[in-house]
Amino acid sequence: MKHYMEETVAKWLAAGEPVLLEGPPGTGKTTIAINLAKEAGKKLCIIPGNNQATVNSLLGFRAIDGGYVSAQFREAVEHGHYFLWDEINAMDPNVVLVTNMIENGKMSFPDKVVDVHTDFRMLATCNPISMATGRRPLDASTLDRYHKVIIEADPNIEEYMSHSPEVMEMVRVARKVLENNATTIELTPRDIRRLSKAVEHGIEEHPLKAVVFKDDEHLYNEYLGTIEREKEEIERRAEENRKAMAGQADAQSFEEAWEKIQEGK
Numbered sequence: 001m002k003h004y005m006e007e008t009v010a011k012w013l014a015a016g017e018p019v020l021l022e023g024p025p026g027t028g029k030t031t032i033a034i035n036l037a038k039e040a041g042k043k044l045c046i047i048p049g050n051n052q053a054t055v056n057s058l059l060g061f062r063a064i065d066g067g068y069v070s071a072q073f074r075e076a077v078e079h080g081h082y083f084l085w086d087e088i089n090a091m092d093p094n095v096v097l098v099t100n101m102i103e104n105g106k107m108s109f110p111d112k113v114v115d116v117h118t119d120f121r122m123l124a125t126c127n128p129i130s131m132a133t134g135r136r137p138l139d140a141s142t143l144d145r146y147h148k149v150i151i152e153a154d155p156n157i158e159e160y161m162s163h164s165p166e167v168m169e170m171v172r173v174a175r176k177v178l179e180n181n182a183t184t185i186e187l188t189p190r191d192i193r194r195l196s197k198a199v200e201h202g203i204e205e206h207p208l209k210a211v212v213f214k215d216d217e218h219l220y221n222e223y224l225g226t227i228e229r230e231k232e233e234i235e236r237r238a239e240e241n242r243k244a245m246a247g248q249a250d251a252q253s254f255e256e257a258w259e260k261i262q263e264g265k
Contacts, residue, residue, distance in 0.1 A: 002035065003028045003154045009123075010036055012147050018103075018122040020088070020143070023151030026188035029125040030086055032151065037082040042119065045072035049087030049126075055095055059109050068111035073099070077107050080119030088124040089138055096142055103145055153189050161189060163196045169234045170195065170208050177223045178212075185219075187212050 009032055012019050021029040037044035047053055060071040076083040088096060101107065105116050124146060126138075162168045175187050191211050198207035206220075213220040227234065 003032050003151070003157060005149060005151055005154075006032050006035060009149055010039070012149070013121045013123070016121075017147045018124070018145060020146035020148045021123065021125045021151050022128060022148055024153070024186055024188060025127055026190035027151045027153050028157065028189070029151050030084070033082070033084045033086075033123045033125070036123075040082065040121075042121070043076075043079075043081040044084060045076040045081050046084045046086055047072060049085060049090035051090070051092060053091050053095055055098055058095055058098060060111075062110050068109075074109055074114070076122075077102070077116050077120055078114050080117035082121045082123065085122075085124035087126060089126040089136055093136065093139055093142070096138070100141060100145060158189055158192050161193050161196060163200065165237070165239070167192070167196050167199055169237055172237075173226050173230065173234065174208055174212050174223055177219055177226055181219060181222070183216075183219065185212065185216070 009019055009021065013036060021032060023029055033046075034044060047058065056071075058071060058073050060069050060074050063069050073083060075081060085091070085096070099107070099122075102116055102122070107114050107116055158171070159168055162171065171187060171192055178185050178187060195207055195211045198204045198211060204210040208223065209220045213223065
């Protein structure tokens, strides 16, 4: 199933622009990059963002015998693969800066300067600085080299992941409570997946409390109160969603389900 922003990202890449996908955890940023590389028939080279990534791990290095030891980034640049910085703002900014010369059509490596392959495409992902610990702002020079695309949760994909209208109503009310209390707790698509599994397999007596509210008894009690006050509206919405999802029940794949979702828009 495709994220609704995937086509936009694909167009920017086709135009030869590096793309920075920024959004909350679990919204499908990395999946978008994987899907686009697959659709283009290209290998995807990934460097996960962390403080251990070095210039040598990016560009390769000279071995003790004088020979050059290559790296994923070099292979992508030279052979026209897709390249992804996954969580770019978790890396040492000085490592990222090394790639800034690439927009000139050339890239310097320890053994030689390489012409950038015409099929080479570069993407990066990051969580908003305000939402992630251990992240740091990217410098203006690096940001200027990427077209930033904001990636929010796709409600159609979330609905598909939930497997039931009842779970989606639980999510809707929970998000309403979190928003009303200006809390830093985020209910992500990954939470929806876990919540759905907890409900389906009877893992928790109070699945939403276990997955989302955890130790915050006050917020959970407010959630329960909201459920009770809006009981009739919740049941009505769940029934409407159940009818809408019935048309997707016969889909044999994510792709077929996505087509049915699109037809119902």
